[in-house]
Amino acid sequence: MSAIEVSGLKKSYGPREVLHGVGFRVEPGEVFALLGPNGAGKTTTVEILEGYRDRDEGTVQVLGTDPARGGSDFRARIGIVLQSSAVYPLLSVREILELFAGYYERARGVGEVIDLVGLGDKRETRVRTLSGGQLRRLDLALALIGDPELIFLDEPTTGFDPAARRQAWETIRDLRALGKSILLTTHYMEEAQTLADRLAILRDGRIVATGSPRELLSGATGVEIRYRRDGEEFVIATDEPTRVLNELTGQALAEGFELEGIEVRRRSLEDLYLELTREEAEVG
Numbered sequence: 088m089s090a091i092e093v094s095g096l097k098k099s100y101g102p103r104e105v106l107h108g109v110g111f112r113v114e115p116g117e118v119f120a121l122l123g124p125n126g127a128g129k130t131t132t133v134e135i136l137e138g139y140r141d142r143d144e145g146t147v148q149v150l151g152t153d154p155a156r157g158g159s160d161f162r163a164r165i166g167i168v169l170q171s172s173a174v175y176p177l178l179s180v181r182e183i184l185e186l187f188a189g190y191y192e193r194a195r196g197v198g199e200v201i202d203l204v205g206l207g208d209k210r211e212t213r214v215r216t217l218s219g220g221q222l223r224r225l226d227l228a229l230a231l232i233g234d235p236e237l238i239f240l241d242e243p244t245t246g247f248d249p250a251a252r253r254q255a256w257e258t259i260r261d262l263r264a265l266g267k268s269i270l271l272t273t274h275y276m277e278e279a280q281t282l283a284d285r286l287a288i289l290r291d292g293r294i295v296a297t298g299s300p301r302e303l304l305s306g307a308t309g310v311e312i313r314y315r316r317d318g319e320e321f322v323i324a325t326d327e328p329t330r331v332l333n334e335l336t337g338q339a340l341a342e343g344f345e346l347e348g349i350e351v352r353r354r355s356l357e358d359l360y361l362e363l364t365r366e367e368a369e370v371g
């Protein structure tokens with residue numbers, strides 16, 4: 088049984104349809120990333136899967152349950168980091184986690200979860216005085232406290248400093264190693280590339296690509312070579328960088344010009360993402 092199975096998912100807000108038939112599947116123990124520009128429909132999709140938003144059409148199974156009908160049993164099996172949250176400013180980190188732990192039958196230890204998200208030195212700090220990144224870590228802690236099987240992370244590392252982001256990646260890897268399934272959204276392509284077993288790119292309420300990062304990048308031309316000549320920029324995409332570089336440098340030596348600012352790099356997920364989500368140029 089898949090952790091998540093969605094097909095033909097449609098959702099309108101008033102007269103405006105924002106999901107036009109979204110479908111994908113997340114296997115147990117997998118980290119799945121949902122990518123897409125602002126307003127593409129990621130949060131809407133995630134909230135429907137969490138059971139926090141009604142859908143108009145389509146079938147949805149989350150841990151074998153339709154989230155629209157999921158009761159408290161279902162909710163105890165999922166953990167959620169919302170895109171934005173504001174909780175009990177006057178409680179300390181420890182107090183709020185103890186409060187939430189009380190809602191679950193088999194919660195994890197509060198101290199263990201605090202350490203897992205790296206808030207050990209903020210245990211007794213009031214939520215009100217945490218920084219943005221620390222608050223986000225608390226959000227993650229709240230998602231983990233009930234020891235869920237499936238975790239939804241909507242932009243879990245937005246606002247994190249680079250070190251905190253690396254630490255969050257470690258936490259997500261640790262969760263995966265424990266066999267948890269994870270659906271995350273992110274605007275950081277490096278995050279998706281490093282964490283996701285598979286991913287889907289959503290654009291205007293439609294999935295435009297799905298697969299592992301490797302699969303998605305394998306079809307495309309592999310390497311990009313950039314250089315300038317007399318101030319003009321040249322970009323060559325190729326699967327044969329050795330041959331192309333040999334020709335280029337040979338030509339440059341023979342004709343006596345410099346390949347200014349030459350750069351050779353592998354095509355990244357970000358390149359693919361930008362191509363697939365680019366607004367169509369206006370005709371006219």
Ligand SMILES: Nc1ncnc2c1ncn2[C@@H]1O[C@H](COP(=O)(O)OP(=O)(O)OP(=O)(O)O)[C@@H](O)[C@H]1O
Nearest residue numbers: 100101105123124125126127128129130131132170
């Ligand atoms: N409660 C709502 N009422 C009306 N329209 C909404 C509501 N929530 C979202 N929308 C609209 O639905 C579309 C999809 O929004 P959604 O929040 O799902 O996008 P997103 O992919 O999560 O974007 P972001 O990357 O900015 O978080 C947007 O055009 C948004 O304006």
Ligand SMILES: [Mg+2]
Nearest residue numbers: 129130131170
């Ligand atoms: Mg969102």
